[in-house]
Amino acid sequence: MSKGLTKRGDDYSSWYNELVKKADLAEHSAVKGCMVIKPYGFAIWEKMQQELDRMFKLTGHVNAYFPIFVPKSLFEAEEKNAAGFAKECAVVTHYRLKTNPDIPAKLMVDEQAKLEEELEVTPTSEAVIWNTYKNWIQSYRDLPLLINQWANVVRWEMRTRLFLRTAEFLWQEGHTAHATRQEAIEETEQMLDIYARFVENFLAIPVVRGIKTENERFAGAEETYCIEALMQDGKALQAGTSHFLGQNFAKAFDVKYLNKENKQEWVWGTSWGVSTRLMGALIMSHSDDEGLVLPPKLAPIQVVMIPIYKGEEQLAAIKEVLQPIRQALLEKNIAVKLDDRDTYRPGFKFAEWELKGVPVRIALGHRDLENKTIEVVRRDTKEKQVVPLENIVSHIEDLLEDIQVQIFQKAKQYQEAMITQVDTFEAFKEILVQKGGFVSAHWDGTSETEEKIKEATKATIRCIPLNNPKEEGKCVFSGKPSQQRVLFAVAY
């Protein structure tokens, strides 16, 4: 197949857009700003869901489901949260269509069916959930409440990009309630840790763990923890956030509990989420000019088998060898596909599975049969090996593990090389333009400076890294004193 894929070096943005479509991950829908996640892309998202869900449950969380709509009066209750999301709300105003009397077979909004109070398609579920928690929490015995939901949310966006920024996206949102401030902070940190381990171990993307500045904080949170990843074009991407909500939502929705001393206290809250945006991070972190590179733990197809043959007889002989290998791989829970389509040539198939990022490709031809060998190609490095047939299963097992590790290591080395310390604003600007990546610089701690830097360079503070060493210095922009460096970057 002819891939016709733009090269990253020529136009990274086009490369991404084309790759998402050509690799059958997602496409734009007829609804402006909303995407269709295609089966191959969805299979990757399902693997992410399964692992995250497992990690959530192991830490005592349970799933539930809350409505997709929020009435305006509830949405308003936590004012900062409402103000932060008001501009992105899809609003339901009517509940019925009727036939258009002027145009046969066409419909129109039935003005008789106007809602008394508009409903927002919820951009994030704190309001609905805390309004519910009010009835679920009476005493310390009801705490902690550790609930997650897998859902779709809508945040209206004018400029959308598949997976990275869409009006509707899929996510999980955890919402927990606790008796003490300390316990809620520990929960916030635990969930950040789960996100970081998941993204590093499964998506093979190294992340910086940190805390957001006030400017970048979730609307309604006291503190937002985040994991930040770096894409191959040197731009940062926020991969997950975990918010310590303090008592903000408890106060807005009057959620109190009776403590062991029989006194009423406000409840402490957290919320945390990751979304289909992770798909964008996955694609941009590892893939190359030939197409996707998927870490084995998330690849819907981990191994593809391609027979090289002339005529039915050769094909039969080759398949007789491939079938037991396929069976042995399946028994080890390795997802294997035998591509025996007779409508395409091997070269076309090689290119197609390369584009789709299948980690390991094995090809078996007539001559291999004679030599009792098989050709193995790994997707990440494109390295080709000829392996004795008898060792193939254990060879593939080892190879998949090695690919998972190597992909992460490569990304890790890149990330480390792309964190640059600067001490002047000239150097700051130059690094952003010439090199990109994270710029580690002193900052005076004010939102004002942060905004001026953003205006001048488009870079924002991605985070104040956790366990950041204290270091006396001067703000790279204002020259005012600073106690620590923070990470700036241009971000998705």
Next chain:
Amino acid sequence: MSKGLTKRGDDYSSWYNELVKKADLAEHSAVKGCMVIKPYGFAIWEKMQQELDRMFKLTGHVNAYFPIFVPKSLFEAEEKNAAGFAKECAVVTHYRLKTNPDIPAKLMVDEQAKLEEELEVTPTSEAVIWNTYKNWIQSYRDLPLLINQWANVVRWEMRTRLFLRTAEFLWQEGHTAHATRQEAIEETEQMLDIYARFVENFLAIPVVRGIKTENERFAGAEETYCIEALMQDGKALQAGTSHFLGQNFAKAFDVKYLNKENKQEWVWGTSWGVSTRLMGALIMSHSDDEGLVLPPKLAPIQVVMIPIYKGEEQLAAIKEVLQPIRQALLEKNIAVKLDDRDTYRPGFKFAEWELKGVPVRIALGHRDLENKTIEVVRRDTKEKQVVPLENIVSHIEDLLEDIQVQIFQKAKQYQEAMITQVDTFEAFKEILVQKGGFVSAHWDGTSETEEKIKEATKATIRCIPLNNPKEEGKCVFSGKPSQQRVLFAVAY
């Protein structure tokens, strides 16, 4: 605990509403008509999802995700479908809120942000999906397309009941495309078979498989297949539907393929779905005046262990015996909960887990320890046994299997006893009032008669059973000739 649950015989409807709330399955939300599915209820739904998803994938289906919105112009394209759902559509007209200049901290719809074309929150995704399939299908090589999605949909309802009829509900919807009429019909039948096997083997609810009359057919389908279940109050409940769409959506959305003879043909379609309504069927089929009765295959907690003790020392000795049993059960993938809360007495716990339908309860007290026995109570029959401690694990395994079978058998006997053949309209009406259940009667095949019977009795034709024996007779209402009996019932 005091259950305070209305008895089925006194008021079946109140019993249901109370049970759903008291057993922590679901509750009404602040959004009119939308429900909150609570963790215990959601855990049951998750088990349903897992099994159905497994069955879909085993038959070659893959998951994807399509937008929650449908633009009005697309929605209109298949006219019957549009007409059928127009009256239940939540309509998004604006995409932004703004602060209300007259009331501080309040929001209002921003009239500047009016959509050029309204969006419907999709009541069913045929329109969006067939509009997408148009680009995915060119040749016979692209067929069949076997796609499912797990999603939330909205159908505006004025009178709602938890799980049974809610404005928003969760479901799966399969949408497949085929080269031939025959293949599409086979798919429709295959999916009905999957639903029937799932509902019978997992929910333990016997179903009648049948075909809907034109009146009850899915808007836009050529034929609707269904499974119908019978609740304990004698009312029927449609548990799942599988639609043969013919070429209706292909024609509405211009979806053609090039066949092997190089000719353009319209594609054939199916769609099929089950929803959180199954939760309602599950609750109403098996539960009793003491609370839920859950089939073991869907119970989030299959076994609850309750220690009976006085003082810490006894508790420690009892837990020492219970812990290895718990571990052994877990290793056999049996979901077990040790309820060692010291804030509640055993009697309270017994009542609570009975209310929540845990299939097996085991209790261990001081005297049991001396006798090396343990008390086992099954939820369905409330039968109590004293079992030697050494046999407890295999005893529980057998018991869970037996409960699954017995629950189904009991429901099956009830269903069979509640299918009554009648040959006069007097008997028809009397059976409906006195006994309820399915009434098997001759019908002249016209919608007119069907509607008149509905007006007179509230009963509708639930289905024409598959493999229905041909039998000459006269319509119970019109006296006109009829070739077969059909099943009538008052339905949820």
